[in-house]
Amino acid sequence: MPKWLKIILKIVAGVVLLFMLLSVGLFIYINTNKTKVLSLITSTLNKNLDGNLSIGDMETTFFKGFPGISVSLKNVIIKDKRWAEHKHTLLSAKDFDVSINTAALLRGTIRISNIEISNAAIELYKDSTGYSNTSVFKKKKDQPKKTTEDDGGGSSAEFGRFTLNNVSFAVNNQANNKLFAFDINKLAGKMAYPDSGWRAALDLKVMARSMAFNTDKGSFIKDKEISGQMLAGYNEESNKIYVSSKGLKIGYDVFQVNALFDTGRKETEFAIHLNVNKIMWRSASLLLADNIRKTLDKFNMSKPIDLKASISGSLGGGDPFLYVEGKIKDNTLTIPGSKIDSCTFDAVFTNHVDKTKGYDDANSAIHLYKFSGRYNHLPFIIDTGSIVNFEKPVATGNFRSSFALANMNYLLADIAKFSKGSADMNLRYKADVVNYTINKPFIAGVINFKNADAVYLPRNLAFKNTSLSLNFIKGNLILNNIRVQSGHSVVMMNGRVNNFLNFYYDEPEKILLTWNIKSPELRLAEFMGFLGNRKNVQTKTVRRGGSNSGNIIDQLGNVLDKGNAEMHMDVAKVYYKKFLATDVRANLLTTSDGIIIKDVGLKHANGTLRLNGKLLQGANLNRFNLNTTVSNVDIRQFFYSFDNFGLSAITYENLKGYLSAKANITGGVTDNGTLVPRSIHGTTLVSLRNSALLNFDPLIKVGKFAFPFRDLKNIEIPKLDAKFDLEGDKIIINPMQFSSSVLNADISGVYGLNHGTNIAFDVPLRNPKKDEDITDKDELQKRRYRGIVLHLAAKEDETGKVKIGFNKDRKKKD
Incomplete structure (x- = not known):
């Protein structure tokens, strides 16, 4: 080994040994003087607190934080000075372990290499007045401010690693109604x-x-x-x-x-x-x-x-x-x-x-x-x-939709059923939100239906190839370019409902739809569903206090049932069974109770009719009340069109000429448009001109023995004015003079449609042909009763047959 390397290793070993000796010495000192050090730490920390910090015990471990020193504090509690009032402890930790870096400490720096808090509770509390237990960290007011020299220099403490185990942490701010609480595992x-x-x-x-x-x-x-x-x-x-x-x-x-x-x-x-x-x-x-x-x-x-x-x-x-x-x-x-x-x-x-x-x-x-x-x-x-x-809550928005109308069958349920057609919607809406559902939407925009085939289920009315445009403008409903076809009937309409959306939900009975209607051909039989009572529509939601619903679809049935329509009609041709009218002008008002008829004018049977009245719907019977003026109609066509008005003894085949009449009658009609027998009451004024009675069997029978040489099969009647009172199955014939080409007669009595016929005839035997050249009315009246006058009666006997004989009752009256 080189000499220089040996020297370096010896120096490093010496430094390490010195560091270990210092650490061991510090460790021994702290353990030997634990009570004194713990008291010193507690008192020192309390000097900087406006409250109290207490430490139950302290332990040091050498190897746990080596090469630093580990200090384990037990039962650390920090309370502010007003703890006795509010009882909220800032910190309560059973285990508070701190490892201090020895080398940093020798340099004058407190570096906590590791801090571990376990089994603790931390609560930052502020009461309703704004006082907080974190004020414990504020310096005491009587504590003098230390100078830099007093602090002894050095830098602030630094942390290395930290760990929290099983710690509850809360920020309890009662002053501002806040609470943040966490369990830190x-x-x-x-x-x-x-x-x-x-x-x-x-x-x-x-x-x-x-x-x-x-x-x-x-x-x-x-x-x-x-x-x-x-x-x-x-x-x-x-x-x-x-x-x-x-x-x-x-x-x-x-x-x-x-x-x-x-x-x-x-x-x-x-x-x-x-x-x-x-x-x-x-x-x-x-x-x-x-x-x-x-x-x-x-x-x-x-x-x-x-x-x-x-x-x-x-x-x-x-x-x-x-x-x-x-x-x-x-x-x-x-x-x-x-x-x-x-x-x-x-x-x-x-x-x-x-x-x-x-x-x-x-x-x-x-x-x-x-x-x-x-x-x-x-x-x-x-x-x-x-x-x-x-x-x-209020909902607003722009709504657009395009779809096949058959898709609406799921939504309309028992209101309508579509089999064909398409729809386009472009709407702006504003609505309350009640119980989390859209309620009473106020809408603006347009809805278009095209080429629709549908059945209106409550009245079983079928429509085909129908189109319409609904425009919602400022709460009003404007209907444009509407084409409705039911069977052979084709109707073109435009309409308007003022204040529609306000009435739609709360007062549908106040809705008035004003229609302008034109049609080349209208067959009333195809609309007989309006005569019957409307089938009940089960709505999904019923508004408390009434039958109306805040849901726009659920409410539709109520509106169709209770709403009113004012119709101004211009129809080229109107058909009803055998009846045909042309150039029809009519004003109708439909309500939940029925139909009001105003100023109806039409051409029929080469004459004209004017009509006013009403039709009221009932549970089992529809009642009507009509005021009619008939002007110069062909009587044969007129009787044919109305099925002889329920008469059987005299029909359109027995009549010829022109009729004018005024009638004020009431009666009943079924849901299919048939007159109810014996239901008609009222008064009728009749005027015949240039008419004739053809093949009228009752007169022919009388003529066989009374007038055998006169033509009773064609009785010409130049003029006849009469008044009839209609009372169910009876027609009261007010006294009238019958003048014809065959005979003259004064007639009055009761004609029973079923029974009760009792008609008096005063018949002069003088042949009217002898007086046909006389034009003076007074002279004609004198000649009328010259000669023999038969006083006859057509009366029903006990068997129900009508027999003609002499009027015995007249003699009793005389």
């Missing part, structure tokens, strides 16, 4: 001291018991384990602490974490940023405070989502600022009462919408962007949507 770190401050690499396993920024609203990440590795650092110039982790496990999910704490402020301010991919909705909600979690748990997602969250505020007081971003793709969103499939959207939550207000529920909002999904088989897109003010 293990926290190990290694410190470094660059010129700017310090850095630490941490390995932790902690149970978060409470992270309540406001204890009234609950805790974030309550009872969740936090584990993983973190980096932390402190900058002395900026007084800021930073914390970061690329893989911090919170519960069962792994987060990226970046945090900043500004300790240079009067109250430490913080900003925490979290990023997690593929987290389940319920797992995310469990990390939030109770007031937020209870709301979020009303919803759910079937697949994991990606989230970014920012939490910032002050540890001193006030609720924190929250900002959460979420990305959802091809997911199923469960909402109260339903589901939205195939969801894709971006979402943002913030509790600071208005920058001039605080961080609370009233200032909170959820914003949705590029929301696409399917609700009950209906695809839709919400370009932008928001739910603001969580105390009184």
